[in-house]
Amino acid sequence: MSQHASDLDFEHDGHHQGGGHPSVLFYNIIAISLFVVTALEVGVLYPPLSEAGTYFRVILLIVLSIGKFAIVVAFFMHLFFDAPLLTFLFAVGMVIATGTVAALINVMPAAEHPLQPRGKPKHPPVESATPAPHALLEWKNQRPS
Amino acid sequence: MNRWIKYWQPMLAALAVSGCSLSGPQSTLDADGPVARIQYETFLVTLWVSVAIFAVVGGMFLYCLVNFRAPGGEVSRDYPLPDQGHGNPLLEIGVIFVSILLVGIVAVPAVYGVLYAGTLPEGQKPLRINVTGYQWWWKFEYPELGVVTGNEAGIPVGRPVEFHVQTSDVLHSFWIPRLGGKMDLTPGQDDWLWLQADKPGVYWGQCTEFCGESHAFMRMRVVALEPEAFDKWAAHQKEGVANTKPPAAINKFQCLACHALRGLPGGETGNRGPDLTHVGSRTSIAAGIKENTPGNLKAWIHNPNDLKPGNIMYKQGYIDMWQNLMHVQLTDAEENELVDYLTSLK
Amino acid sequence: MHIEPVKEKGFYDFLGRQVEPKGLIGWLTTVDHKRIGILYAVTALLWFLVGGIEALAIRSQLAMANLRLYSAETYNQMFTMHATTMIFLVVMPLAAGFFNYMVPLMVGARDVAFPRLNAFSYWMFLFGSLLINASWLFNAAPNGSWVGYPPLSLFQYSQGHNYDFWLIGLQVLGIASVAASLNFITTIINMRAPGMTMMRLPVFVWMTLVTNFLVVLAFPVITIALAELMFDRTYATNFFNPMKGGLPIWWQHLFWVFGHPEVYILILPPMGIVSEVLPVFARKPLFGYPLVVGSGMGIGFMGFTVWAHHMFASGMGNIANAAFALTTMTIAIPTGVKIINWVGTLWKGQIRMRTPMLFALGFIYQFMMGGFSGLMHANAAHDAQQHDTYFIVAHFHYVLIGGALFGLWSGIYYWYPKITGRMMNEARGHAAFWFLFIGFNTTFFPMHWLGLNGMPRRIYSYSHAQGWDQLNLLCTVGAFTMAVAVLLLFTDMFWLSLKYGEKAGGDPWDGRTLEWSIPSPPPVYNFEEIPTVKALDDFWITKHPELLHHEEDSAAHAAGAGHGAHHVHHDDHGIHMPGGSWFPMFASAGFAIGAWGLVHSGGMYHIKEAIQPALDAAAKAGVSWDQLVSTAQTVVSSKTPDAQNILNVVNAESVLKLQACYNGVKTAIVGGVLGVLGIFLWALEPIGGYYIHKEKEEHAGE
Amino acid sequence: MSSEVLLDNPHEMGCTGLPHRKILMWAFLASDCMFFGSLISTYLVYRGHSTDHPLPEDIFDIPLTSTSSFVLLLSSWLMVLALSAIQKGKLWEFRLWTLGVAFFGSIFLGFQVYEFTHFVHSGLTLKQNLFGSTFFVLTGTHGCHVAIGVLWLMSLFFYSFIGGVTKERSLDVEIAGLYWHFVDIVWIVIFTAVYLLEYII
Structure with missing residues (x-):
């Protein structure tokens, strides 16, 4: 019984790097830095910048959120301290998911690239014309070529 | 490119040993235009690369099956084991390199074909x-x-x-x-x-x-x-109906709600069904499924659902309008009249 | 041997776990991976008959030009259900049957990691398959091809429940697959016997692992796609509605991001089976084991990079077409490596032509053919001519019958003695092989010609003038020849050999892997003592100790020592076995009821929108919903509008449909609650189970 | 599932030295990456395709959503504290933090309910336009994940009163924590890709 119990305990498990899980203080520091990054993210929105600044802001936002993502996964989810196998498992999903999302966004015939700044005015309101279910024939493609 | 065709076509014909015709009206092997031809040629490249690989690998496979049978078909457990080779790294690397090379051979024409078929040709205005x-x-x-x-x-x-x-x-x-x-x-x-x-x-x-x-x-x-015949055809198609005395059935059954008969009053707007202005000049009816003969036309008008299940001429034209709203059926005489009229629209 | 139940008090004591499974209740509550494997395989084989009958119906209709054996609508249902059945209800679960039965035996484990989750997967699969086939009883079988492209699948064009059955049925099957796959990933990674390093895993286990990764990563995508389409149909969202800017092409992308890995989910397990069968019947190790494993992983990974080759004709543009053509051709490399390695395994071997070997060899030949036609589609330029023609039909049947099914049949003949303890008859096996081989090639080889000659897929009729008559007749003859082979297999497998077959010992084929080291059929606890693995093909090495090199031996010891966390559990209190449980079935039955309700809520908001004026009028007149429904019933039965002039006949029918939708939603909620309740009870269930104590004298008896 | 892998269950620990459930959970999270990846890409691909108002810039409220993001982060923080507490055997501390996590999770859900109600009143419904469809399905799915997490944590909370959660069984809490943090990181992505990007481009 006790033998199994010790297996569950991280401090004694040879597979875990770093020899033990972090202290509460460490968690608090991580949490505070997460709050700071989130505040930064929101803050990025507000200073008035030119068109060129848009790209800067997009890149900054992406970098910041990747950072947050990495911090939570590495420390809150213990991946940094845990067996590399688990990192591998998660990485398989993340890599394929990221690649697929990127490929999908680029291969779709988007009206505009989803990560590009849009021109204004954006969407002139068009007449709403949802067809009644039985009026099949009126249901035509409304998109101008 | 034309040289290729001369060269490959007889070989492919030889491959087609089944005795069945491969030159049906929808055959992709009878390329009658530059796009079909380039696609056919890239296909031939892939085909012959495949045949070559098949000859080599399939040959080895067959050789193994013929030559490396267990003596007597079955061996006892204490029969001496064959060589327990686990693999040959050099061979593996060779196989990978050869397959990369072959994929390259196939890929180049494929990409060329994609670009050719996907780009409008220069010169003549399409x-x-x-x-x-x-x-x-x-x-x-x-x-x-x-x-x-x-x-x-x-x-x-x-x-x-x-x-x-x-x-x-x-x-x-x-x-x-x-x-x-x-x-x-x-x-x-x-x-x-x-x-x-x-x-x-x-x-x-x-x-x-x-x-x-x-x-x-x-x-x-x-x-x-x-080209001259086409210009003549286009000019003729532009004109309205030649026979401006439609049978009463056309109005009675509101054909013009869906079909256009340009040149008739009220006949310009119908766009749910095919334009019938020159229907008599076409070779087929009902979207290419029947030759355009009076008999076929009559069968089609008599019961469209029979030839093409679920089509809207039947569902919305016949069922909704005729039966639910107007409660009338076409008589045989009306059908004949309609067929005569449509056939006359050359 | 005696059995001692675990004495443990749980949160509640009613509905305790079954100690030793017996009879029907034993099967219903079973958590034994071997029984679940048998359940999977038998269910899959029964659906195989159904799918086969559908295939014969399709071929009969196409035997001659202008045949009208049955209606176009029925034909559309036939080919849709044929594809759906064969892919999701036959090949996948048959492979899952082998995963269940064989993987724990091959890695040297007593069971899978989560036995009850495993049972849950099976019951979900069973209920999902029943749900999707129940559509036949309602004359609403899915009728829009197994790819279900919108807009045809939107409510605007398909107002029956056909697509609802398809969408929800696939959703349920998806849950079953993902749950099972998570289980197998854990089992393979974490339950290997001491010394069984990853590079000593049998190839079948490797391919299982890759397959299950593909399932786990591909199914979420189809889950989302199906959910979006379901929302479009039921809640009138706009994902694929072009009126509101939705792009039907998005469905195609999502579908094929799932769909292409799905193809490898179907083919990799049979590849693994063949990689097991060939070495046994050539008496040689698999040629280039690391490369076969690596190319399996390569194929799996590449499976996620090529999906758009199913969409070369959808107007993606030259660059995307060229790029996906290139990635697709790249897959030919690992596939070619595999085939070369299989041929290398035969080279200088001592080939024994037993039935499993025949099927494995048939697999190699036909998979090669399917690979070549695959290379031809990868050529995006000519794919514009092949796409959606019989050339494609020929290709994927070469891969899925000639490949996957031949591989699975090889597995059936190979492992049947292990599972039942009896050999299958060789003469009947050879006959079945030749009927299947000749029938298959007669059916599908001419389809290449048909496709090149311009015959599109999914057409229920053609005319003489199109020139496809003779070849189609030939295909139909071939299809019925294959049916003979299937009958032979089934009578042999379920009756003749099962009853009269020669008794098989533990190791009838002179096998190489761990499952042959135990009796046939295996005892409930699999291994009396968990084996310690010294090398790849450990059992073979045990039989031929001279093959084990000294350095490998010491490496094995080092590796075994590294697996220190492993425990041997049969020491003082015997072998612990988990007890049976009702809750996997209970939970999945709850979810199945919920799914049934969801099916019947299909089209709800569209119908509501269509009769909104009537509903408003009713609200204005102060007619409650219940009154409106009863009025609608009267109106529909009398076929005259009601006195207050709120409902005409058409609207009244819609009101009744809407009422049915609301009932569906209620059923869905009840079912969902039951399912969640089942999971809670399952979680609180005491661990239970029992200990098996082996007595000394019984050891001798084996 | 929890009793399946009780500590005295011989099927618990595997040859890699990791508990089965941890491997299962990480594989599931990998799977969930694809799940949310598909949803997020649906949202991004359909950006700018809506044919009707309201559009994101008409109705998004960044301060509100930022607040709910902070709330979710806060709950993640409490989650690690809860795990840390139970690993040290401090049962009451564990109960406190777990209750906190569930509480803040519920606050987050409350924000979402408020936001959804507000949007529906502004004319954005599932069927109004593509933005409505993609937005509600994406954030609604995430909300469902949060709700399941709250249910899970509350179960652990109550289970701890009948001796179900102990130091030796801290794995139960760790697994729930992994799930909860994953829900948090998905929100990190959604918050950036759906809300913040909308304010820049």
């Missing part, structure tokens, strides 16, 4: 035709010529034709096998393809994206004409 797919027929519009026709399109020989495809309802796919590959009709996209016919003739086509109950009966024909 003829533009807008194709609209309906469940289950085709509308062809010639914006530059002001011509509208259904299920049968005339094109000039030797001039590229730019087909812009769009759908009025579900997905369809526009395909004239002898002239070139297909293009799906997808809502929300402006897709096009170009085709060109080398010689005059009637080219059959068919919808190849599943589009509902009568998907099998969504066919079409493209008629390639010499």
Whole structure:
């Protein structure tokens, strides 16, 4: 019984790097830095910048959120301290998911690239014309070529 | 490129040993236009690379099966083991390199073919035709010529034709096998393809994206004409109906609510069904599924559902309008009259 | 041997776990991976008969030009259900049957990691398959091809419940697959016997692992796609509605991001089976084991990079077409490596032509053919001509029958003695092989010609003038020849050999892997003592100790020592076995009821929108919903509008449909609650189970 | 599932030295990456395709959503504290933090309910336009994940009163924590890709 119990305990498990899980203080520091990054993210929105600044802001936002993502996964989810196998498992999903999302966004015939700044005015309101279910024939493609 | 054709075609014909004709009206192996030809050639490259690999690997496979049988078909457990080789790294690396090389051989023509078929040719200005797919027929519009026709399109020989495809309802796919590959009709996209016919003739086509109950009966024909003949044809198609004395049945059954008979009062607007202004001049009816003979036409008018299950001429025209609203049926005499009239619309 | 139940008090004591499974209740509550494997395989084989009958119906209709054996609508249902059945209800679960039965035996484990989750997967699969086939009883079988492209699948074009059955049925099957796959990933990674390093895993286990990764990563995508389409149909969202800017092409992308890995989910397990069968019947190790494993992983990974080759005709543009053509051709490299390695395994071997070997060899030949036609589609230029023609039909049947099914049949003949303890008859096996081989090639080889000759897929009729008559007749003859082979297999497998077959010992084929080291059929606890693995093909090495090199031996010891966390559990209190449980079935039955309700809520908001004026009028007149429904019933039965002039006949029918939708939603909620309740009870269930104590004298008896 | 892998269950620990459930959970999270990846890409692909108002810039409220993001982060923080507490055997501390996590999770859900109600009143419904469809399905799915997490944590909370959660069984809490943090990181992505990007481009 006790033998199994010790297996569950991280401090004694040879597979875990770093020899033990972090202290509460460490968690608090991580949490505070997460709050700071989130505040930064929101803050990025507000200073008035030119068109060129848009790209800067997009890149900054992406970098910041990747950072947050990495911090939570590495420390809150213990991946940094845990067996590399688990990192591998998660990485398989993340890599394929990221690649697929990127490929999908680029291969779709988007009206505009989803990560590009849009021109204004954006969407002139068009007449709403949802067809009644039985009026099949009126249901035509409304998109101008 | 033409040299290739001369070279490969007899070999392929030799391959086609089954004795069945491979030159049906929709055969992709009889390329009658530059797009179909380039696609056929890239296919041949892949085919012969495959045949070569098959000869080598399949040969080895067969050699193993013939030569490395267990003595007597079955061996006891204490029979001496064969060599317990685990693999040969050099061979493996060789195989990988050879396959990369072969993939390269196949890939280059493929990419060339994609670019060729996906780029409008320089030089001659292409003829533009807008194709609209309906469940289950085709509308062809010639914006530059002001011509509208259904299920049968005339094109000039030797001039590229730019087909812009769009759908009025579900997905369809526009395909004239002898002239070139297909293009799906997808809502929300402006897709096009170009085709060109080398010689005059009637080219059959068919919808190849599943589009509902009568998907099998969504066919079409493209008629390639010499340039002068094409101009004459287009000019004639532009005119209104020749026979301006329609039978009473046309009004009685409100054919013009869906079909256009240009030149008749109220006959300009119907656009749910094919344009009938020159229906008598077409070679086929009901989206290419029957030859245009009076007998077939009568059968079609008598019960469209029989030839093409679920079509809207039957569902909305016959069932809704005739039976639910007007409670009338076509008599035999009216059907004959209608057939005579439509046949006269050359 | 005696059995001692675990004495443990749980949160509650009613509905305790079954100690030793017996009879029907034993099967219903079983958590034994071997029984679940048998359940999977038998269910899959029964659906195989159904799918086969559908295939014969399709071929009969196409035997001659202008045949009208049955209606176009029925034909559309036939080919849709044929594809759906064969892919999701036959090949996948048959492979899952082998995963279940064989993987724990091959890695040297007593069971899978989560036995009850495993049972849950099976019951979900069973209920999902029943749900999707129940559509036949309602004359609403899915009718829009197994790819279900919108807009045809939107409510605007398909107002029956056909697509609802398809969408929800696949959703349920998806849950079953993902749950099972998570289980197998854990089992393979974490339950290997001491010394069984990853590079000593049998190839079948490797391919299982890759397959299950593919399932786990591909199924979420189809889950989302199906959910979006379901929302479009039921809640009138706009994901694929072109009227509101939705793009039907998005469905195609999502579908094929799932769909292409799905193809490898179907083919990799049979590849693994063949990689097991060939070495046994050639008496040689698999040629280039690391490369076979690596190319399996390569194929799996590449499976996620090529999906758009199913969409070369959808107007993606030259660059995307060329790029996906290139990635697709790249897959030919690892596939070619595999085939070369299989041939290398035969080279200088001592080939024994037993039935499993025949099927494995048939697999190699036909998979090669399917690979070549695959290379031809990868050529995007000519794919514009092949796409959606019979050339494609020929290709994927070469891969899925000639490949996957031949591989699975090889597995059936190979492992049947292990599972039942009896050999299958060789003569009947050879006959079945030749009927299947000749029938298959007669059916599908001519389809290449048909496709090149311009015959599109999914057409229920064609005319003489199109020139496809003779070849189609030939295909139909071939299809019925294959049916003979299937009958032979089934009578042999379920009756003749099962009853009269020669008794098989533990190791009838002179096998190489761990499952042959135990009796046939295996005891409930699999291994009396968990084996310690010294090398790849450990059992073979045990039989031929001279093959084990000294350095490998010491490496094995080092590796075994590294697996220190492993415990041997049969020491003082015997072998612990988990007890049976009702809750996997209970929970999945709850979810199945919920799914049934969801099916019947299909089209709800569309119908509501269509009769909104009537509903408003009713609200204005102060007619409650219940009154409106009863009025509608009267109106429909009398076929005259009601006195207050709120409902005409058409609207009244819609009101009744809407009422049915609301009932569906209620059923869905009840079912969902039951399912969640089942999971809670399952979680609180005491661990239970029992200990098996082996007595000394019984050891001798084996 | 929890009793399946009780500590005295011989099927618990595997040859890699990791508990089965941890491997299962990480594989599941990998799977969930694809799940949310598909949803997020649906949202991004359909950006700018809506044909009707209201559009994101008409109705998004960044301060509100930022607040709910902070709330979710806060709950993640409490989650690690809860795990840390139970690993040290401090049962009451564990109960406190777990209750906190569930509480803040519920606050987050409350924000979402408020936001959804507000949007529906502004005319944005599932069927109004593409933005409505993609937005509600994406954030609604995430909300469902949060709700399941709250249910899970509350179960652990109550289970701890009948001796179900102990130091030796801290794995139960760790697994729930992994799930909860994953829900948090998905929100990190959604917050950036759906809300913040909308304010820049």
